[in-house]
Amino acid sequence: MDTDVLTIMGTRPQFIKCLTLRKEYVNAGINEILIDTGQHYEHNMSKVFFDQLDQPPPDYTLSNGGLSKLKMLSSMIKDLEILVAKIKPKCIVVLGDTVSTLAGSLVAKQLSIKLVHVEAGLRSFDKTMPEEQNRIISDHLSDILFCPTNTAVKNLTDEGISKNVYFSGDVMLDASKRFKKYFVRPKQLPPEVVRGNYDLITIHRADALISKKNLLKRIEYVLDLSNSFFKLLLIHPHTAKKVKEYDIDTSKFISLPPQGYLETQWLLQNCTHFFTDSGGMQKEAFFFKIPTTTMRDTTEWPETLGDGKNKLWNSISEKIKSQEENPFGDGNASEKIANYLKNHLRT
């Protein structure tokens, strides 16, 4: 059977987006193959989620974890060329802005396969961020672009990209709605931590981890501003390694290892304030209307600012909140994407 869609992904947020899309592909009669590049190799970061939701695992899982970004890119390109040439899909779907997105995009175009970018058009306007570089490249290489917001559509227009650009809404909003009933309290969470008495903190971005000074700045910033009794630090493996290496005192926090998507969402939905340097979780907090401080100078989600409750740590004046009622769509982005692709692939 011909493969309509080959999806290439490798991080947890991408798994989640894939799953909301996969359901709609099935509904639309689109035949999909899923490759996990192995970018996030921790069991907790990937397999758990497929297990939790009773989903079949990816069709292919590559081994690319634990490498430098460039070694990972080099290795993914090599592996993907062989697989993609074998599968010969009608199109390749990439999501977001990771190394997997970049590798999938380069391989698709070099093999002259139609490239589809889901979550296209985001810009933080900070080109030193690898994610910004990845999304710019994927957007400029893509044949079909699905944007989560109208801001994203406009960003693409400003770069001369207007053909086959669609505002689909955000597939993460779909996921947030669809999986809400499955959200679950993490087993490791001490029983005294309950809804409303804790702040949630995530720190994982490269520029936070690059020096002791940078990491300490974020830790102290949170301790300074957090008013809740418990400070819950959801600690990414990279961060844990650096905390140890830099010998940073985190005894005022309750540290939890990385959680599955459903546990993370539970923690986010029930916290009082959220401190983060994550991209996607800013937006999930926005969906739940949780007050958020983004410990970065820029955000690729300006819709969450203003009384959207998100604030950048250096912000002097707050930006005006988006005038739109639902800047991220109506929670049916996946269905729109699947239907568009169905029609497109049949013609």
Add this chain to the structure above:
Amino acid sequence: MDTDVLTIMGTRPQFIKCLTLRKEYVNAGINEILIDTGQHYEHNMSKVFFDQLDQPPPDYTLSNGGLSKLKMLSSMIKDLEILVAKIKPKCIVVLGDTVSTLAGSLVAKQLSIKLVHVEAGLRSFDKTMPEEQNRIISDHLSDILFCPTNTAVKNLTDEGISKNVYFSGDVMLDASKRFKKYFVRPKQLPPEVVRGNYDLITIHRADALISKKNLLKRIEYVLDLSNSFFKLLLIHPHTAKKVKEYDIDTSKFISLPPQGYLETQWLLQNCTHFFTDSGGMQKEAFFFKIPTTTMRDTTEWPETLGDGKNKLWNSISEKIKSQEENPFGDGNASEKIANYLKNHLRT
């Protein structure tokens, strides 16, 4: 000693650009290291030129020839990461639009090294061309962009790139002027072929070689339109392989193997009409005012059209010739680039 500029290149046209730049770097007191990625591995395609002009060879020569585009990209990224991390240059200079340009650009940005693109802003507006993909990516990743023409500057503006964009003029025009006195008649050229009695033909692009039909179409097109007594086919190794594989009759041509830059320029300067699918050679023909037919549907050098003497094979009406007196600058692009970089690196 610190390295100011690390230049990454791998094809013959890139060697030539490097050499014009290198001389000006020396004049400006800029310290340069040169890496040859080994993209073009034929002796005739690379080493000859350095020998001919008594130039020291590149500081590093990698082994990446004869691989598929993606294997080459994967392998270059792996090799370059190690070398670049060791050399720690103040900036990386890439040229044009080859796989080497792409690999160098990705490595520079992932290692947070300033990226400089020479020959920035060219667009054929055909995104199915790998070269178009490569130049778009390099342009969007670059920190400093040197454009050969004002059209190129405008192309970048249209894509939202305006910071650190400079019209330097074209380094190939510099090369054409500087090396003119060294142009030399190829030794293998039969004595009866002389200035004015032959047309020159080059065919090497992937879409020409992908099928017997495509290659034959070009061969027959030339035989149909060429009026000169001799038809001189300068035959790229890839083309030679395909001519044999497809069993195409080229007996009406005189075939010559790839020549050094100086021989190629001699052939170009003395031919009556030039048939090509090359990018850069269209422009060299324009420098010499040689009537040219570009066997492609698009060109990244619109300045050569109209009574610039270049014509696309499918062109119905000719485009208006550029209004500029010297669309490619004044032949001092390399000097301008070196001086800019000198000032930039010192501050």
